[in-house]
Amino acid sequence: MNVLEEYKRKLRTPEQAVQVIKSGDWIDYTTSLGQPILLDRALAARRDELTDVKIRGNLVFGPLEVAECDPSQEHFIYHSWHCSSYERSLCDRGLCYYIPMVFHLNSDYYKHFLTVNVAMACVTPMDRHGYFNLSTSTGVSGQILRKADIVILEVNENLPKLYGGYDECIHISDVDYVVEGHHDPFPDAPVPKITDIDRKIAENLLPYLVDGMTLQLGIGSLPHALGNLIAESDLKDLGMHTELCSDAYLQLHKAGKLTNRYKTINRGKSVLGVAVGSNELYDWIDENPSVAVYPLSYVNNPEVIGRIDNMVSINSCLEVDLYGQVSSESAGTRQISGTGGQLDFLTGASTSRGGKAFICMSSTFTDRNGMQQSRVVPRFGGDIITSPRSQVYYLATEYGVVNLIGKSTWERAEAIISLAHPTFRDQLIRAAQAQHIWRRSNKR
Ligand SMILES: CC(=O)SCCNC(=O)CCNC(=O)[C@H](O)C(C)(C)COP(=O)(O)OP(=O)(O)OC[C@H]1O[C@@H](n2cnc3c(N)ncnc32)[C@H](O)[C@@H]1OP(=O)(O)O
Numbered sequence: 530m531n532v533l534e535e536y537k538r539k540l541r542t543p544e545q546a547v548q549v550i551k552s553g554d555w556i557d558y559t560t561s562l563g564q565p566i567l568l569d570r571a572l573a574a575r576r577d578e579l580t581d582v583k584i585r586g587n588l589v590f591g592p593l594e595v596a597e598c599d600p601s602q603e604h605f606i607y608h609s610w611h612c613s614s615y616e617r618s619l620c621d622r623g624l625c626y627y628i629p630m631v632f633h634l635n636s637d638y639y640k641h642f643l644t645v646n647v648a649m650a651c652v653t654p655m656d657r658h659g660y661f662n663l664s665t666s667t668g669v670s671g672q673i674l675r676k677a678d679i680v681i682l683e684v685n686e687n688l689p690k691l692y693g694g695y696d697e698c699i700h701i702s703d704v705d706y707v708v709e710g711h712h713d714p715f716p717d718a719p720v721p722k723i724t725d726i727d728r729k730i731a732e733n734l735l736p737y738l739v740d741g742m743t744l745q746l747g748i749g750s751l752p753h754a755l756g757n758l759i760a761e762s763d764l765k766d767l768g769m770h771t772e773l774c775s776d777a778y779l780q781l782h783k784a785g786k787l788t789n790r791y792k793t794i795n796r797g798k799s800v801l802g803v804a805v806g807s808n809e810l811y812d813w814i815d816e817n818p819s820v821a822v823y824p825l826s827y828v829n830n831p832e833v834i835g836r837i838d839n840m841v842s843i844n845s846c847l848e849v850d851l852y853g854q855v856s857s858e859s860a861g862t863r864q865i866s867g868t869g870g871q872l873d874f875l876t877g878a879s880t881s882r883g884g885k886a887f888i889c890m891s892s893t894f895t896d897r898n899g900m901q902q903s904r905v906v907p908r909f910g911g912d913i914i915t916s917p918r919s920q921v922y923y924l925a926t927e928y929g930v931v932n933l934i935g936k937s938t939w940e941r942a943e944a945i946i947s948l949a950h951p952t953f954r955d956q957l958i959r960a961a962q963a964q965h966i967w968r969r970s971n972k973r
């Protein structure tokens with residue numbers, strides 16, 4: 530049978546396709562732009578026929594009809610590997626549960642441990658060879674689709690087609706059903722406003738950065754802003770090897786800096802796993818031979834990252850304690866985001882020849898009551914630790930950069946307090962004294 534005939538034979542309406550889902554099933558929605566909008570709507574419409582259907586997603590921007598239609602969670606229970614701001618708001622409402630993980634092993638979790646009864650994902654239209662491109666969701670999708678008992682694809686003509694790497698496509702012969710329908714154009718992701726504090730942090734980082742380095746910029750407004758500022762610097766011949774491709778890389782490209790010339794693997798290629806940004810970004814990565822998408826089992830593998838000379842990883846966090854522990858994913862018991870690729874890139878970049886792993890933050894934040902709070906705290910109570918103190922290298926704020934490696938507890942306390950906002954330093958020193966990590970010789 531030729532691929533077009535096979536496509537027609539597998540074509541269903543969304544309502545028909547979701548009939549395969551049974552009570553108790555595990556369903557996967559892949560990630561971000563891969564969110565299956567029409568199938569999600571059709572599944573939610575079956576609410577009263579189904580119970581205990583569990584759904585997994587990852588950095589999904591929503592709205593998710595399955596979560597919104599069932600506050601009781603008798604019918605649908607939604608889970609996320611990494612919370613977007615929408616999924617965070619679902620968690621706040623008790624409608625989403627976080628699943629702890631590290632990304633480079635995520636596909637192994639699927640391969641060895643997890644059940645996927647039905648996987649549903651948005652893909653590009655099928656090509657003449659019978660392949661659908663997994664596009665900006667390639668990072669996480671391949672193994673989910675391989676593990677699924679039933680694969681339903683939703684064709685979204687707005688998705689960019691990305692060259693791989695590997696695992697960027699699925700063939701019609703590996704698909705059970707295909708659905709089509711109208712999709713609105715993707716909204717542009719918000720662009721962070723660059724603040725004076727961002728500029729100061731970028732200034733503090735610049736002496737550590739070299740021409741020819743390869744950059745990983747993490748999720749969130751600070752890494753994005755720092756990427757934009759690096760695009761304005763004199764640095765040149767930069768490389769891209771990142772889990773998440775944001776508009777900061779488009780800025781580096783537009784500034785003529787993203788040549789990938791000195792990459793020691795994937796030379797000449799901007800490597801990514803997932804992309805989220807503007808339509809201009811999607812247009813840039815679409816069918817672009819200088820861009821290569823890979824599964825995160827490759828992109829985030831610390832051994833792979835470590836093979837890239839001068840690999841620089843720039844991620845952000847919510848708070849740091851005086852021991853050097855980093856909390857990036859929860860504020861007390863409130864789930865904010867996830868571990869994501871932070872630990873993978875910390876581990877990988879710190880083993881690269883000339884590599885450096887930075888965790889950056891503003892020294893303070895303004896809480897919901899309008900009060901200025903320190904991001905340097907004496908010690909964590911209920912916050913989840915994202916990066917353990919044994920693996921944290923460079924920490925940066927607008928007050929400087931410190932390297933914690935090889936530093937004892939009292940040296941760390943001193944170094945970390947030097948990054949804190951001056952308003953909070955005395956109270957942090959008193960806390961360090963009470964915690965027995967402060968000596969008479971410590972600098973105030
Ligand atoms: C992507 C790659 O290539 S892999 C590596 C990157 N991945 C990671 O580093 C994972 C962990 N890091 C992250 O998830 C992000 O970088 C974050 C969460 C630390 C920062 O992301 P941003 O989007 O810039 O966070 P933002 O400042 O908007 O804050 C998010 C929420 O946390 C709240 N928040 C921020 N700081 C604090 C704090 N110290 N205490 C309490 N709440 C806080 C904010 O108010 C906001 O809540 P809201 O949505 O209700 O307003």
Ligand SMILES: CCCC(=O)O
Nearest residue numbers: 588611748773869870
């Ligand atoms: C999918 C990107 C999330 C992260 O690693 O932070």
